[in-house]
Amino acid sequence: MVQAVDSKWQILQQAGYAYNFDRMVYFNKGTRKVFSVDFVQDHSEHDLQTSVNEASNGAEWRFYFNSPPPAAVQRELENVLR
């Protein structure tokens, strides 16, 4: 499990993700992707890598959450991560 933690962090770090400790999300302003701590914890390294590699147009924020975040939560996070 500790090994998985290490490699998940490597995946995110190499793809240029930063951590927002107040919202507990990993985010990348370039690709406009947000991963919740719960999503990262509950998915395998392979799933995480696939999600990180998914093409993104960088126009709208994309949220990788276990449950899709409601609109108000998306707005608030977009505001905070701007």
Added chain:
Amino acid sequence: MTDSRTIEDRLREEYFDLLPDIRRVADHLEAEVKYLILPMRRKLDRYEQMVVTSRVKGCESAVDSLRRRQEGATFDTDQPTLYTLRALRDLAGVRVLTFPSSRLAEVDEEIRKRFESWKPDPVTGMGEGEPPLALKYSGYCEASNRVRGEIQIVQMLIGLFWEVEHSAIYKPSPLLKGVADHLEMRRCTSEVYKALRAFEDQFEALLGDQKLGSR
């Protein structure tokens, strides 16, 4: 008239409404747990310890804790009535610290007997197959039907590490709590647990040898 307050303000109001119950639950559980383990404490060797502490979660800590339980640590402002502090299981908490860890099972058995309807929720270790870091139960007691209490039974060194971590970092700056969930921090914390466990295990092994040798 619509309520124009923020979700946080509504929760602060709720907190002060619940506070007398929270205090009652903490006092009640502390007294009861101390009473339950009293016969065991009388038989402890001089180096052994069983320490019972209780705490009432503070207002801001409770509000923040509920926020961090939401995925993305953000309240849905379109659904303000969705949130209540009564969802928290640890508004009133009691912790039993034991040394050596071999005493943990005894305490757990006694507490489980008394609180058998409570929900177990052990704090899991980081490695597969590792024993839980703490045994934890939550539920209602006679002191209140609005506030749940939580009882934690934990190895002394790990429990003291949590207390140091809390008072040095999170109490002065509760917003830093999310730092603990960063993958790198989780790895570092796991190393600390491993070292503390190894220390206690070795200590116990040496004490065991000493006892055998003195027979």
